[in-house]
Every structure is written in structure tokens, then in C-alpha cells.
Amino acid sequence: MRQSDFRRLSLILLFAPFALWILLLIVLPHIGMGVLALREKVAPRVYEFGFGNFLEFMHEPIYWNTLIRTGSMSLLVTALALLIGFPIAYYIAKIAGPRSRGALFLVCLIPLWVSDLIRAFGWILLLRETGVISSALQAAGLIDAPVELLYNDATVVIGLVYTVILFMIVPLVSTLDGMDNAMIEAGYNLGGNGFTVLRRIIIPYAMPGIVAGCIIVFMLTAGSYLTPILLGGKYSSWFTETIYQQFITRYNWEGGAAFGFLLLAFTSAVVWIGLKLSRQTLAGTVAKS
Amino acid sequence: MTASSEFDLECEAVSKSFGPVRAVDEVSVKIPSGSFFSILGPSGCGKTTLMRMIAGFEDPSSGDIRIKGRSVVDVPPNKRNVKMVFQHLALFPMMNVYENIAYGLRCNGVGKAEIGRRVTDVLERIALPDVGERQIHQLSGGQKQRIAIARCMVLDPDVLLLDEPLGALDLKLREAMKIELKLLQHQFNTTFVYITHDQSEALVMSDRVAVMNNGRFEQIGTPQELYHRPASAFVAGFVGDANRWSGRVVEVSNPHARIETSAGLSALCALGNGQKLRPGDRVEVFVRPEFIRAERLNGAPTPDGNGLTGTVDSLLFNGANSRVLVRSKNAELIEADVTLTGGADDLKPGEAVRLSWSPEQAKCFAAEAATA
Ligand SMILES: Nc1ncnc2c1ncn2[C@@H]1O[C@H](COP(=O)(O)OP(=O)(O)OP(=O)(O)O)[C@@H](O)[C@H]1O
Numbered sequence: 001m002r003q004s005d006f007r008r009l010s011l012i013l014l015f016a017p018f019a020l021w022i023l024l025l026i027v028l029p030h031i032g033m034g035v036l037a038l039r040e041k042v043a044p045r046v047y048e049f050g051f052g053n054f055l056e057f058m059h060e061p062i063y064w065n066t067l068i069r070t071g072s073m074s075l076l077v078t079a080l081a082l083l084i085g086f087p088i089a090y091y092i093a094k095i096a097g098p099r100s101r102g103a104l105f106l107v108c109l110i111p112l113w114v115s116d117l118i119r120a121f122g123w124i125l126l127l128r129e130t131g132v133i134s135s136a137l138q139a140a141g142l143i144d145a146p147v148e149l150l151y152n153d154a155t156v157v158i159g160l161v162y163t164v165i166l167f168m169i170v171p172l173v174s175t176l177d178g179m180d181n182a183m184i185e186a187g188y189n190l191g192g193n194g195f196t197v198l199r200r201i202i203i204p205y206a207m208p209g210i211v212a213g214c215i216i217v218f219m220l221t222a223g224s225y226l227t228p229i230l231l232g233g234k235y236s237s238w239f240t241e242t243i244y245q246q247f248i249t250r251y252n253w254e255g256g257a258a259f260g261f262l263l264l265a266f267t268s269a270v271v272w273i274g275l276k277l278s279r280q281t282l283a284g285t286v287a288k289s
Numbered sequence: 290m291t292a293s294s295e296f297d298l299e300c301e302a303v304s305k306s307f308g309p310v311r312a313v314d315e316v317s318v319k320i321p322s323g324s325f326f327s328i329l330g331p332s333g334c335g336k337t338t339l340m341r342m343i344a345g346f347e348d349p350s351s352g353d354i355r356i357k358g359r360s361v362v363d364v365p366p367n368k369r370n371v372k373m374v375f376q377h378l379a380l381f382p383m384m385n386v387y388e389n390i391a392y393g394l395r396c397n398g399v400g401k402a403e404i405g406r407r408v409t410d411v412l413e414r415i416a417l418p419d420v421g422e423r424q425i426h427q428l429s430g431g432q433k434q435r436i437a438i439a440r441c442m443v444l445d446p447d448v449l450l451l452d453e454p455l456g457a458l459d460l461k462l463r464e465a466m467k468i469e470l471k472l473l474q475h476q477f478n479t480t481f482v483y484i485t486h487d488q489s490e491a492l493v494m495s496d497r498v499a500v501m502n503n504g505r506f507e508q509i510g511t512p513q514e515l516y517h518r519p520a521s522a523f524v525a526g527f528v529g530d531a532n533r534w535s536g537r538v539v540e541v542s543n544p545h546a547r548i549e550t551s552a553g554l555s556a557l558c559a560l561g562n563g564q565k566l567r568p569g570d571r572v573e574v575f576v577r578p579e580f581i582r583a584e585r586l587n588g589a590p591t592p593d594g595n596g597l598t599g600t601v602d603s604l605l606f607n608g609a610n611s612r613v614l615v616r617s618k619n620a621e622l623i624e625a626d627v628t629l630t631g632g633a634d635d636l637k638p639g640e641a642v643r644l645s646w647s648p649e650q651a652k653c654f655a656a657e658a659a660t661a
Pocket residue numbers: 307310311312330331332333334335336337338339486
């Protein structure tokens with residue numbers, strides 16, 4: 001009896017800060033946002049309960065176009081991060097020696113040491129009309145006039161991939177690391193070629209890591225603000241920018257809150273579909289990677 | 290091509306170096322079709338490296354490997370008809386048993402109906418007909434073992450390589466699997482090349498055994514040959530149990546030599562196979578416990594031969610394999626097999642005994658620097 005009391009107490013003490021954090025920083029703001037989002041402005045300073053803010057989103061194509069665009073570009077970024085990150089993770093986990101592995105991991109970490117802002121500024125220095133690449137190309141005589149490499153979708157995608165790829169690599173390395181090399185050799189030994197071994201053995205084995213990496217990268221990308229704005233400029237049309245405008249520029253907190261919920265619902269739906277398609281469960285993914 | 294039907298696997302002077310380490314050194318062997326061949330050696334002697342070269346995961350530094358008479362040195366691993374059972378089996382955990390076995394057939398482009406038929410067939414042959422739909426983690430250790438073998442055998446390999454597949458099993462299961470493996474080999478009638486550092490596994494299962502040490506094959510022969518006519522001190526010490534003494538040759542009278550051991554015992558020994566010794570050479574003498582008679586001292590003169598007296602230090606009871614440890618006058622411990630019936634006749638600790646053995650059963654070999 002005493003023992004179990006003690007155990008319960010220690011459990012409570014252990015989880016109190018965690019619960020507090022969830023409550024204060026996640027549950028409370030969302031309740032507040034929910035309340036805000038469901039307040040409809042009928043006249044200055046007069047509010048009514050209703051779904052008007054959500055309806056406004058439906059009626060204005062530019063909003064949902066932006067949301068769809070954000071979603072599809074985020075999926076593209078996720079796919080690219082996976083395509084580029086998988087070989088890197090495979091190299092780190094399976095091919096590199098134990099000593100170079102640490103160094104390679106560190107190299108992947110370097111971009112995270114620099115703040116978002118500085119990183120984006122770095123891209124700007126490289127890509128703008130008077131930037132390093134443009135000047136270099138001119139000096140090499142490949143182009144006659146300076147080119148503007150900023151403010152297009154490709155730049156935004158590249159910048160985002162660069163920012164988030166580490167979050168793809170880490171879970172992939174940790175799942176691939178747990179894979180016995182003998183399993184790959186068995187794949188070859190039983191007659192598989194490189195492609196078969198990759199498709200039938202390595203990828204299925206790494207699936208939990210792939211899904212975990214994709215979820216993290218997709219959520220981070222869809223919710224990112226600084227990189228699309230700085231690299232994409234005014235016309236980047238990222239949904240977070242729309243939310244920001246509602247809150248700050250138009251001072252429409254109700255609309256902003258509703259849009260925030262829409263973004264959350266949208267990304268959650270995409271993740272859910274992804275899990276269903278890859279036949280993974282969230283719990284299984286998190287536990288294995 | 291004349292040899293192709295006779296030998297499934299031939300190695301010719303195969304060597305492998307990792308930098309300065311010579312893991313496999315000039316190994317030559319011909320393995321007849323349909324035989325159970327074991328490679329026995331201590332840890333780190335290069336067994337796995339040799340097997341990986343046969344499977345194609347390592348390139349030999351020099352030498353040639355032929356399967357069914359055809360050189361495979363330039364053939365990639367997935368094109369060699371040599372299948373391998375890995376030490377930890379390497380079953381694919383994301384596939385069920387059926388898929389694991391079907392994997393190799395799929396890689397070979399076998400049709401769906403044919404795959405179903407062959408998987409069912411092989412599952413029946415390993416006496417696990419109903420496990421097709423199970424996940425790998427739902428199998429017992431022995432079942433996994435058999436699935437790993439079935440996964441290879443369904444592809445009709447020329448040679449099946451097994452790298453210490455019983456190492457991860459507990460003792461009881463290991464004993465059962467030894468017999469099972471031998472039966473499976475008979476049933477499939479395929480050449481098995483079995484790697485182990487456990488001499489009892491090698492002796493029980495094999496038609497022929499190669500004893501490997503420091504990257505070299507010390508001796509290749511039937512289990513009986515290895516046991517009764519070891520070709521080197523290493524083989525004599527590694528295969529089976531033996532009392533081992535080091536000493537010096539006093540005089541040679543072919544086929545025997547009189548040896549004085551460093552503990553002061555003088556004994557007549559048979560020269561080991563191909564040994565050429567001269568007086569003064571340092572030698573090692575091996576006498577197996579089952580060839581030493583232990584009798585209670587009763588004053589009667591003992592027949593000629595080798596012998597010494599001592600006191601029983603302790604009894605090592607192990608059913609039919611019971612032994613006595615006898616401490617000789619020079620404080621050496623000697624093991625001898627005895628029959629312990631549990632009656633009053635049994636030897637007891639502290640009793641004076643006489644040990645004797647015939648010179649034929651004491652084998653001496655020139656001492657080498659590098660014996661383990
Ligand atoms: N990839 C490698 N690089 C360098 N040295 C290696 C490599 N693989 C094996 N060796 C060395 O080659 C020698 C033989 O190794 P191997 O794995 O063949 O031993 P083994 O007989 O299988 O031993 P065990 O019974 O412990 O499995 C060892 O000294 C080992 O350190």
C-alpha cells in the first residue's frame with residue numbers, strides 16, 4: 001500500500017511538468033484559438049457564435065488555393081528530402097566506417113547551429129541578382145546580364161529541403177543502423193539484384209524511419225514561415241503567411257485562428273492518409289525509429 | 290569439366306589478406322557432391338572469411354574457387370548457386386514465413402503457382418507445414434533455424450553454407466538440431482559446408498572435417514581420422530580431449546620415441562603422422578583420457594607400457610563420460626576415463642592409483658611456436 005502510494009506520487013511528480021507544458025503551451029492556446037475561431041464578427045465590437053470564419057475560407061478561392069499550394073509544395077519538399085536524405089542516411093549507417101560516421105553526422109548538424117534567419121540570408125547572398133552565383137556566371141561568360149535566382153518556387157523548395165533534410169536523415173540513420181548487414185547480404189545471396197534488395201528488404205525494413213522522417217519534415221515544412229517568405233518574396237503564397245496577415249496586417253484574430261485550425265486539420269489529414277497508404281501506425285512508427 | 294560431377298566445390302590456394310592480417314592462407318580443398326563437410330577451427334582463424342569468399346561477399350586476394358567445376362571468382366554473389374545460412378539467420382522480419390521462402394524464387398522469376406507449390410513442398414520437408422502465415426517473431430529458435438535452411442533449399446543450391454547456425458541456440462536445442470541438420474542434409478542430398486568452432490558438432494555431423502588454424506587447413510579427413518590419427522599437434526589438441534605434456538626426445542626407435550616430459554615423466558610414445566624427430570627435439574605429447582587405465586594400487590606388477598602412480602584428486606561425474614583427475618607425484622593433473630557405477634568398487638578421492646596406457650595411444654609431435 002505504502003509502496004504503491006509512493007509510486008503514484010513519483011509518477012505524478014515526474015509527469016507534472018510535462019502535463020503542465022502540454023496544458024499551458026498546447027491545450028490552452030488551442031482552446032483559446034477555438035473560441036476565437038468560432039466568434040463571428042457581425043458589427044464592430046459585436047461578436048456572435050458561428051462558423052462564419054470558416055465559411056469565409058470556403059468562399060475565397062485564394063485562401064484554399066494557398067492551402068493546397070502549401071500542401072503540395074510541402075509534399076514535394078518531403079519527397080525530395082526523402083530522395084536526397086535516404087542515400088545519405090544509408091551511407092552514414094551502412095557504408096561509412098565508425099569513425100567517419102560521427103563526423104558526417106556533425107556535418108549534417110551544422111546548418112542547425114545557424115539561425116533560420118541567417119541561413120535564409122545566406123541563400124539570399126548567393127542567389128540574388130547581384131549575388132555570388134549570378135556574378136560568377138557572368139564572370140565565366142555564361143550569361144550576359146545578371147539573373148535573379150530568388151523569388152521563385154524552385155528556390156523556395158531548395159531552401160526548405162536544405163532546412164529540413166536533417167530531420168529526415170536522423171530517423172533514417174537510426175532505423176538503418178539497427179538493420180543487420182547480414183540481412184542485406186542474405187538478400188543478395190538468395191538471388192536478388194541491387195534493386196530488388198533495396199525494394200524488398202531495405203525500404204520495407206526502413207519504413208518506420210521513412211514514415212517518421214516524412215511526418216516530421218512535412219509538418220515542419222507546412223508550418224514554416226521564414227524560409228518561404230524570405231526566399232519566395234511577396235508571391236510565395238505560403239499558408240502561414242496568410243495566417244500571419246490575418247493576425248497582424250488585418251488584425252482579424254478570429255479569421256487567423258480559424259485559418260490556423262484549418263492548417264492543422266489539413267496537415268493532420270495528409271499525415272493520416274500517408275499512414276494509411278504506407279500501412280503504418282503512428283505508434284509503431286514512433287516506437288521503431 | 291571432368292571434375293564437375295564429382296566435386297561441388299573446389300578451392301585452390303585461396304588466400305585473403307586484410308591489410309597485414311592474413312585471414313585465409315592458401316586453402317585448397319575439394320568437396321565431393323552430396324557430402325556434409327565441416328570446417329572446424331578456433332575463433333578468428335578465418336572460417337567466416339573463407340565462407341564469405343565462397344558466397345561472393347569477399348574477393349580472394351589470390352587463388353580460385355570453382356563450383357561444379359566452373360570458376361566463380363568473377364561471378365557476383367546473387368549469380369552464384371551457393372546459398373548461405375547466416376550465423377544469426379538473417380530472416381527478413383518484415384515478411385512472413387511464406388514470403389521469406391518465396392523471396393529467392395521471386396528473384397529468379399519463378400511463376401506464382403510454381404512458387405506456391407515449392408514453398409508448400411519445402412515447408413513439408415522441414416516438417417513445418419502450417420507456419421506459412423506466421424511472422425518471424427512468432428517462431429521458436431529451432432523453427433527459425435529450419436526456416437532459414439528451407440529458404441535456401443527451396444532454390445536447389447549446389448552448395449549450402451552454414452556459418453555456426455547453432456551458436457545462438459541453447460544447449461538442449463543445439464543437441465537436437467545437430468541430428469536434425471544431418472537428417473535434413475540426407476533428405477535434400479545437397480552438399481553442406483558447415484562452419485563451427487565446436488568439435489562435437491563437427492565430429493557428429495560430418496562426413497569429412499577440415500581443421501583450420503591461423504587461416505590454414507591443418508588436416509582434412511573423416512572424424513575418425515582426425516580423432517585417432519591427428520596430423521599435427523594443433524589437431525591433436527583441438528579435436529577431442531587430451532592430456533597434453535611438453536617434453537624432450539631422449540631417443541628415437543621408429544615408430545616410437547622415448548620422451549622425457551618437463552615434469553620428469555619418462556614415456557614411450559608413438560610418433561605422430563609424418564613426424565621426424567631427433568633426440569633433443571622439443572615435443573608435445575597427447576594422450577586421450579579414454580586410453581588411460583586407472584586402477585587401484587594393489588601391489589601386483591603392471592604390464593609393460595607407460596604408467597605412473599598418483600592419488601585421486603577428484604571425480605568428475607558425468608554419467609557414462611565420468612573421469613578421474615589424478616595428481617601424479619610431480620603434482621601434474623591427469624585426466625582418465627573411469628566407469629562409476631555408484632557401487633563400493635568406485636574410486637574415491639585420496640586413493641592411490643596406477644595409470645597406464647599403451648605407447649600406441651600416446652602421440653608426440655614436434656612442438657610449434659604457434660600452437661593454441
Ligand atoms: N573486414 C575485415 N577487415 C579486417 N580484418 C578482418 C575483417 N574480417 C575479418 N578480419 C580478420 O580476419 C581474421 C579471421 O576472421 P573470421 O571472421 O574469418 O574468423 P572466424 O574464424 O569466423 O571467427 P569466429 O569463430 O569468431 O567467427 C580475424 O583475425 C579478423 O580480425
